[in-house]
Every structure is written in structure tokens, then in C-alpha cells.
Amino acid sequence: MSEENKGRVALVTGANRGIGLETVKQLAQQGMHVLLGARDQAKGSEAAKKLKSEGLDVEFILLDVDDAKTHAQAAKAIEEKFGKLDVLINNAGIMLDEKGSGGFAPPSKTSAAIFRKTFDTNFFNTVALTQTLLPLIKKSPAGRIVFLSSGLGSLTLHSDPKSPIYNYKVPAYDISKTALNGYGVHLAYELKDTPIKVNVAHPGSVVTDMNANGNLEVDEGAKTSVDLATLPNNGYTGKFIHLGKELPW
Numbered sequence: 529m530s531e532e533n534k535g536r537v538a539l540v541t542g543a544n545r546g547i548g549l550e551t552v553k554q555l556a557q558q559g560m561h562v563l564l565g566a567r568d569q570a571k572g573s574e575a576a577k578k579l580k581s582e583g584l585d586v587e588f589i590l591l592d593v594d595d596a597k598t599h600a601q602a603a604k605a606i607e608e609k610f611g612k613l614d615v616l617i618n619n620a621g622i623m624l625d626e627k628g629s630g631g632f633a634p635p636s637k638t639s640a641a642i643f644r645k646t647f648d649t650n651f652f653n654t655v656a657l658t659q660t661l662l663p664l665i666k667k668s669p670a671g672r673i674v675f676l677s678s679g680l681g682s683l684t685l686h687s688d689p690k691s692p693i694y695n696y697k698v699p700a701y702d703i704s705k706t707a708l709n710g711y712g713v714h715l716a717y718e719l720k721d722t723p724i725k726v727n728v729a730h731p732g733s734v735v736t737d738m739n740a741n742g743n744l745e746v747d748e749g750a751k752t753s754v755d756l757a758t759l760p761n762n763g764y765t766g767k768f769i770h771l772g773k774e775l776p777w
């Protein structure tokens with residue numbers, strides 16, 4: 529446990545399972561008070577209860593990224609209870625692309641409806657939540673904002689025939705993450721003269737419900753988010769990072 533994290537309040541979205549749940553655990557192990565965000569009351573409370581029973585300072589908060597009412601309720605609750613938010617990890621994400629025997633549907637066959645629904649959660653509503661919580665993050669002496677993107681959001685890697693993801697394309701998901709990368713860069717620029725650091729994480733290819741074929745376990749998968757949430761005051765902002773290494777946009 530680190531003394532300097534005492535009194536710091538973190539919020540992780542989509543944290544009832546997968547990388548988000550592990551991120552909550554690791555941040556709490558570092559001494560933060562962590563709000564475990566989940567859209568399902570029962571699943572979120574259960575996950576928080578389990579971590580609390582391990583002695584961790586974790587509390588459930590209802591947060592459906594697709595429901596702005598819960599954004600406002602969460603902001604009000606955080607304001608009243610803590611008066612600030614030190615860390616926001618935008619972890620919740622979905623992959624809706626249709627999978628056939630030959631891989632995911634190509635861009636020519638991916639419907640606008642799938643693009644729209646994917647962008648709603650992974651981009652538009654994540655942007656809206658971040659904007660709602662920003663006034664509270666500005667009240668922190670050392671705010672940190674992390675966007676969970678993916679290496680699959682990198683146009684540089686997607687257009688390089690030598691890259692490991694060149695032949696792995698999940699159009700709606702990938703491009704929603706590319707958009708998120710763009711937002712991260714722009715928000716980092718806007719906040720560059722403040723104490724807030726804004727960075728984008730690629731967790732790695734991690735075994736979760738979203739990715740049965742990952743090559744990392746969740747404890748490794750959560751590390752990049754935790755590193756970016758705990759950057760020192762002289763740390764970087766506006767970067768795309770995987771396990772301490774910079775990725776191309």
C-alpha cells in the first residue's frame with residue numbers, strides 16, 4: 529500500500545468483471561478509495577462486497593455509460609461524499625461486430641446500426657460521462673483520466689502489413705477506439721496546463737469475456753490502467769501506452 533494514494537478517490541467504469549474489476553482491486557491495493565462502477569446493481573454490489581471482504585476500500589456505484597441520468601447521479605454522490613474525483617478510468621466497452629466462420633464481418637458488411645451502437649458506448653457516452661465528471665476531477669490536486677482503448681484502434685498498426693494486427697480487423701469496435709484515441713489527444717491538449725494527465729491505454733490481449741483468445745491474464749491486463757492512474761505529477765500526458773511502452777496512434 530502506498531501512503532501517497534491515501535485519500536485519493538478513483539472511479540472505474542464497467543468494473544463488475546474483466547479488466548475493470550481487476551483494476552479496482554489493484555488501485556485499492558495501492559491505498560485508494562475505489563468506486564466500482566457497474567450498470568447492474570446486483571452484479572456491481574456483489575463484486576464490491578467480495579473485494580471489501582478481502583479488506584479493500586471499495587464501494588459500488590451505479591453507472592450505466594449509456595444512461596446520462598446515472599452519470600448525473602454518480603457525479604452528485606461523489607461531490608457530496610468526497611468533493612472531488614482524483615482518478616477516472618473509462619474502462620467500460622463493448623464489441624458488437626458480427627463473427628462468422630471467416631472472422632469478423634468486413635467494413636462493407638458491417639451495418640451502420642452496429643457502428644452507431646458501438647460508438648454510443650465506446651465513444652459518445654464515454655465522452656459525455658467524462659465531461660460530467662470533469663468539474664470534480666478539476667477539484668483534485670492531481671487528476672488522472674484514463675481511456676481504455678485498444679491496439680486495434682491504431683490506424684498506424686492497421687495499415688502496416690508487418691504489424692501483428694494487420695490481418696485482424698473488427699471494424700465497428702476498432703474505429704470506435706480510434707475515435708476515442710482522438711478524444712484523448714484533444715482532451716490532453718485542452719488540459720495540458722492543469723495538473724490533470726489524460727492518457728490512453730492498450731491493456732494487451734487479455735483473457736476476458738470479450739476476448740477468449742488473449743495471451744495475458746487480467747492481473748497483467750489491468751497494469752497499464754493502474755500505471756496511468758498513478759503517474760507522478762511530472763509524468764506524461766496525451767500518450768497511447770501499453771505496459772510502459774508508447775504505441776503509435
Ligand SMILES: NC(=O)c1ccc[n+]([C@@H]2O[C@H](COP(=O)([O-])OP(=O)(O)OC[C@H]3O[C@@H](n4cnc5c(N)ncnc54)[C@H](OP(=O)(O)O)[C@@H]3O)[C@@H](O)[C@H]2O)c1
Nearest residue numbers: 542546547592593594619620621678733734736737738739
Ligand atoms: N480483453 C482484451 O483483450 C482487451 C483488449 C483491448 C482493449 N480492451 C478494452 O478494455 C476494456 C475492458 O474490457 P474487458 O476485456 O474487461 O471486457 P469485458 O470482460 O467484456 O467487460 C466489459 C465491462 O464493461 C461493462 N459495460 C459494457 N457496457 C456498459 C455500459 N453501457 N455501462 C456500464 N458498463 C458497461 C460490462 O458490464 P456488464 O457485465 O453489465 O455487461 C463489463 O463490466 C474495454 O473497453 C475493452 O474494449 C480489452
